[in-house]
Amino acid sequence: MQATETRAPAATREMFYNEALGDALRLEMERDARVIVMGEDIAEHGGAFQVTAGLLETFGPTRIRQTPISELGIVGAAVGAALTGLRPVVELMYIDFSGLAMDQLVNQAAQNRFMFGGQARVPMVMRTQGGAGRGNAAQHSKSLEAWFTHVAGLKVVMPATPADAKGLLTAAIRDDDPVIFLEHKLLYRTKGQVPTGEHVVPLGRADVKRAGKDLSIVTWSRQVLFALEAAKQLTNEGIDAEVVDLRTLVPLDKEAVLSSVRKTHRVLIVHEAIKRSGFGGEIAAIVAEEAFDDLDAPPRRVAGLETPIPYAQHLEKSVIPQVDDIVKAAKELVA
Amino acid sequence: MQATETRAPAATREMFYNEALGDALRLEMERDARVIVMGEDIAEHGGAFQVTAGLLETFGPTRIRQTPISELGIVGAAVGAALTGLRPVVELMYIDFSGLAMDQLVNQAAQNRFMFGGQARVPMVMRTQGGAGRGNAAQHSKSLEAWFTHVAGLKVVMPATPADAKGLLTAAIRDDDPVIFLEHKLLYRTKGQVPTGEHVVPLGRADVKRAGKDLSIVTWSRQVLFALEAAKQLTNEGIDAEVVDLRTLVPLDKEAVLSSVRKTHRVLIVHEAIKRSGFGGEIAAIVAEEAFDDLDAPPRRVAGLETPIPYAQHLEKSVIPQVDDIVKAAKELVA
Amino acid sequence: MDKTTALDLYRVMRRIRDFEERATVLFGEGKVWGTIHSYAGEEAIAAGVCAHLRDDDWITSTHRGHGHCIAKRADLGKMYAELLGRETGYCRGRGGSMHIADTSKGNLGANGIVGGGIPIATGAALTAKQLGTDQVAVSFFGDGAANQGGFHESANLAALWKLPVIYVCEVNQYAESLPVEREFPIKDLERRADGYGMPGVRVNGLDVREVYDAAGELIARARRGEGPSFLVAYAYRHEGHYYGDPRKYQTKDQIEGWKTKFDPLTEARAWILGAKLASAAELDAIDADIVREAKEAVAFAEGSPPASPISLPGDVYASH
Amino acid sequence: MDKTTALDLYRVMRRIRDFEERATVLFGEGKVWGTIHSYAGEEAIAAGVCAHLRDDDWITSTHRGHGHCIAKRADLGKMYAELLGRETGYCRGRGGSMHIADTSKGNLGANGIVGGGIPIATGAALTAKQLGTDQVAVSFFGDGAANQGGFHESANLAALWKLPVIYVCEVNQYAESLPVEREFPIKDLERRADGYGMPGVRVNGLDVREVYDAAGELIARARRGEGPSFLVAYAYRHEGHYYGDPRKYQTKDQIEGWKTKFDPLTEARAWILGAKLASAAELDAIDADIVREAKEAVAFAEGSPPASPISLPGDVYASH
Numbered sequence A, B: 001m002q003a004t005e006t007r008a009p010a011a012t013r014e015m016f017y018n019e020a021l022g023d024a025l026r027l028e029m030e031r032d033a034r035v036i037v038m039g040e041d042i043a044e045h046g047g048a049f050q051v052t053a054g055l056l057e058t059f060g061p062t063r064i065r066q067t068p069i070s071e072l073g074i075v076g077a078a079v080g081a082a083l084t085g086l087r088p089v090v091e092l093m094y095i096d097f098s099g100l101a102m103d104q105l106v107n108q109a110a111q112n113r114f115m116f117g118g119q120a121r122v123p124m125v126m127r128t129q130g131g132a133g134r135g136n137a138a139q140h141s142k143s144l145e146a147w148f149t150h151v152a153g154l155k156v157v158m159p160a161t162p163a164d165a166k167g168l169l170t171a172a173i174r175d176d177d178p179v180i181f182l183e184h185k186l187l188y189r190t191k192g193q194v195p196t197g198e199h200v201v202p203l204g205r206a207d208v209k210r211a212g213k214d215l216s217i218v219t220w221s222r223q224v225l226f227a228l229e230a231a232k233q234l235t236n237e238g239i240d241a242e243v244v245d246l247r248t249l250v251p252l253d254k255e256a257v258l259s260s261v262r263k264t265h266r267v268l269i270v271h272e273a274i275k276r277s278g279f280g281g282e283i284a285a286i287v288a289e290e291a292f293d294d295l296d297a298p299p300r301r302v303a304g305l306e307t308p309i310p311y312a313q314h315l316e317k318s319v320i321p322q323v324d325d326i327v328k329a330a331k332e333l334v335a
Numbered sequence C, D: 001m002d003k004t005t006a007l008d009l010y011r012v013m014r015r016i017r018d019f020e021e022r023a024t025v026l027f028g029e030g031k032v033w034g035t036i037h038s039y040a041g042e043e044a045i046a047a048g049v050c051a052h053l054r055d056d057d058w059i060t061s062t063h064r065g066h067g068h069c070i071a072k073r074a075d076l077g078k079m080y081a082e083l084l085g086r087e088t089g090y091c092r093g094r095g096g097s098m099h100i101a102d103t104s105k106g107n108l109g110a111n112g113i114v115g116g117g118i119p120i121a122t123g124a125a126l127t128a129k130q131l132g133t134d135q136v137a138v139s140f141f142g143d144g145a146a147n148q149g150g151f152h153e154s155a156n157l158a159a160l161w162k163l164p165v166i167y168v169c170e171v172n173q174y175a176e177s178l179p180v181e182r183e184f185p186i187k188d189l190e191r192r193a194d195g196y197g198m199p200g201v202r203v204n205g206l207d208v209r210e211v212y213d214a215a216g217e218l219i220a221r222a223r224r225g226e227g228p229s230f231l232v233a234y235a236y237r238h239e240g241h242y243y244g245d246p247r248k249y250q251t252k253d254q255i256e257g258w259k260t261k262f263d264p265l266t267e268a269r270a271w272i273l274g275a276k277l278a279s280a281a282e283l284d285a286i287d288a289d290i291v292r293e294a295k296e297a298v299a300f301a302e303g304s305p306p307a308s309p310i311s312l313p314g315d316v317y318a319s320h
């Protein structure tokens, strides 16, 4: 089963990103009794980022299962539950903790279907959040999407807006494969119009968040907001940037990237994760391989410095891409 | 401290790759009492791939510490031992098991120095092996080097030959940072001339294993052997391929790659890991970014298919690059 | 114990032993690729436990998983076909010995990660609890796996939530080359159950009656909603860790002597004959039956087409 | 207990309390970035344990680590400087509250990964064993961390190898919003020690004498080469999980009442006065001293330059 887009979006309402996620969870839990949520701090407290706030009251402690601190055990239990008929959504508080659960995600969830010759499905979602910007330092600020994209059998989703967050989480829950759903800690309190009621954004479709003709900025998650701001500033310089929000890294909407590049002939890839072996390398490689002759300039990446995330605020800012960095790179690229 | 190259290599002797690794361990253990080895099955049995064979007899069970099956605990103990004065070498039997120990590698070992403002060093080596080709299926055959290269604070080494294996392992043990040392299960029984006595290959230096002028094949680990074989076959087609063996992925010898590409104007990147977000994407991106105008053709990658590794022999072969695949891609690239 | 039950147990044990012997031969002939791990010596455990399980109960198994699979009533032809890398194998040749699963019988798979199945069985038990059924999950794992963190986390979770899962630890004296006394600082592993407030029961894993009785109680308890338990069965690994293990770490007695000194099949036969539950002829007839069915199964496997090429993304993803 | 020891314990506890109160104010003033976790209510544990440790003994600490750091005789100025993101901080502003380390005093660092320090302390103990010294390692961690797989793996390893490590579990009634009775299926966590064949000792973590005595024995035992142990200290977290925690999961009594009902400092004062080890005036003088030194420390921090820019690769790699 793969979720298909809802045609006529209902009315919209302004929501915070975390609220939109909570809305998706609530609707899917109402729709399907097999959907349960597991994780730390998700019940009375409503989750470290208040995504599950209020769900305990509606669904009770058997469907909103607050767990002890046992990441491997929890994720593994979700794998087992998914294999046997539930559709668990696990909240892992910080993506940095995924190192503890990687075995169950990579050796089990991702591979079960293939290893068992198609006998199994693992319809689970692991929601977690990454990124710097709150002074949480090196063990609570990483961006690790590239790890998951390098695993055959996982899908990887990274919404940038409240509406996409809701629509993609709905699709992820309905998907029959394990989905790694990556939020950003600084997006939770961003606002946007979100369709009320059922809202599905199919996995695997990028979204051009701003059309432009001079260069393509390919990005995802929080950097979409930075890229949009940069694009705005760039108009002052007479530069018209297109902003392509990948939304889903796996499956990748390669055609969206390539067709944008074929139009603008220049590509700037922006992500918060460290540059070395970040997913931006993959995008740059694909563009270079498949749109070489369309490029009027080398592909270029703006990404995090190759360092753990420091604590002090001015240091933290200095190691992850800022709007200015995007503007500067875009200008150089177009020059 | 960083190891520097030994100048006048002593006499050489033909050794298997696993023997060369054992030789490095033995010499370093003789040289420095702080070096200990920990891992599963490494004592009487000599390790799953016979790298530590004979070491128990010489160094006894306190320095050749065979452990229970507790990957997180073992790797974490190595971190603690390294922080306090030992220089542990951990053998993790299969790289696929690193999912269990990722937290200690990534949140602790890699980041301690930075997080503590330079107070600490973590001189440890995690040796493990990856790759397909022995019918061990999806949980014992992965190539996961890209994960480790995406972590600030780790170094990543992947030797292709017995001599490099010995020299790089020596350098890794002497290095003051955590080094992920990745062997390949199908290299252990390959042979080559290896300097006897002390032999150091500094980290961070690629090696041109074959000079050529028509294209650069950039690769590492077992695929170096495939690339050399392909280069041989390509001479029949009048194609003269250069084979650049990266040897160390972090730190990367970027200059070696770029200068080869500037000479040949064509680059083919080959690795066994799945292509999506493999380290080849990083190389392709760097080449595209920094040698765009030198390229006469798009960069190209030959890599594993995006699937877990299947069991059956014919299937296993079908999902990882073979010599023929390299030959074919090279011909197309040069055409 | 009644005759039918006794003979069923015997039959399962013999079927497992026969499978392991035959798989070994096939491996020696170069027909099996990769690695295989023989369950010989431990048959009473899988047989005694799985006798209480319905097809809708779940198990998770290990790298040494043929026995669990057979005890959970797998089709032998599909098992052999998998070892031979055929399209008719349980995993269409994609999994091999270390990943045989049979979801139609509730076997959630052998596992190449030591301890990997423990959290998964715990999750299956959560499904039963969540859906309000009386299904149970059993996780089989070795002594070595008991030192994995996943065991600790799962046991705590299961006990906290009173999940219907039985953790069955098969102490076969080794984790690869590491003898059990170098794995644990304690002798009686079942003591660990107390730390989770669950029953810990020790059984002689050579005696299928003892396993059967103890497992029966723990499984019934789980079905009644009384929560998880820890069953520790002590036995001996007859063969090396894997086919081809040079066994440098073992004495001659351990290599040769154990097979006869500690053999659950010999014990089962002696018990059945002694208790006059069946005659030697009846047992021999069962043995013969098993050989016959095994030969048919191998023939089926050998006559089957090789695994079909990998098809992407369908082999990897369910939704695409 | 002699007067010096008693007053030293009191002094450390008071210093910790003062630090937490002052850090809270600084946080409220927007001078501290990120998150802080107050150790108020648990001071007797760090003080009682670390009193037995030499500078060359090691500890690993937690996200709630200020107390351990201070008890291990850290420089307060460098601690405040770290919270304020200054170059003179322990980690040059790179670590912050959750990563303060002081390797010169054997503090191998606070840790943002719950349970992350447990294997590391075990490894430090391995160093002591390997080098034949009588150093010991202590791992402090919370009740929540006791359910991490790393605890299980480390405890087994340490007991097996008789490593000189003491696992000190600080049961402060919560793991974030999860109350202890929803974390464990058992009430007496110290029972888990038996599964590793190590002593498990329960102490009242509000009573610094009790902690001191129990820790003294276990540490001496470790120094004598008799192996690891598990010390479980029960206390109460006075503040929320972190600065700003809305504490929706707690009652008014838990939020307000616990601070006074379960206060190790009140208890220590009462004990010292009751046992006539010192007068109220002497204790007040200590308190005043502590305020003075704290003010100096804060002034040092506030007068220090901001953390210098990140320098690569030197900040990340030692060899380059």
Ligand SMILES: Cc1ncc(C[n+]2csc(CCOP(=O)(O)OP(=O)(O)O)c2C)c(N)n1
Residues within 6 Å of the ligand: B040, B069, B071, B093, B097, B100, C063, C064, C112, C113, C114, C115, C141, C142, C143, C144, C145, C146, C172, C174, C175, C176, C241
């Ligand atoms: C996580 C992990 N670590 C190590 C291994 C390698 N390995 C395979 S089987 C085995 C021994 C397992 O011992 P035990 O659990 O007692 O099972 P047994 O083989 O004795 O049945 C080891 C170490 C593995 N497959 N997975």
Ligand SMILES: Cc1ncc(C[n+]2csc(CCOP(=O)(O)OP(=O)(O)O)c2C)c(N)n1
Residues within 6 Å of the ligand: A040, A069, A071, A093, A097, A100, D063, D064, D112, D113, D114, D115, D141, D142, D143, D144, D145, D146, D172, D174, D175, D176, D241
């Ligand atoms: C591996 C991991 N999981 C979850 C968290 C989030 N977290 C931070 S503190 C905490 C609670 C820890 O509880 P406990 O060990 O009892 O320590 P306490 O905070 O009570 O001192 C949690 C869940 C984390 N930091 N690391």
Ligand SMILES: [Mg+2]
Residues within 6 Å of the ligand: C142, C143, C144, C170, C171, C172, C173, C174, C175, C176
């Ligand atoms: Mg065993």
Ligand SMILES: [Mg+2]
Residues within 6 Å of the ligand: D142, D143, D144, D170, D171, D172, D173, D174, D175, D176
């Ligand atoms: Mg706590």
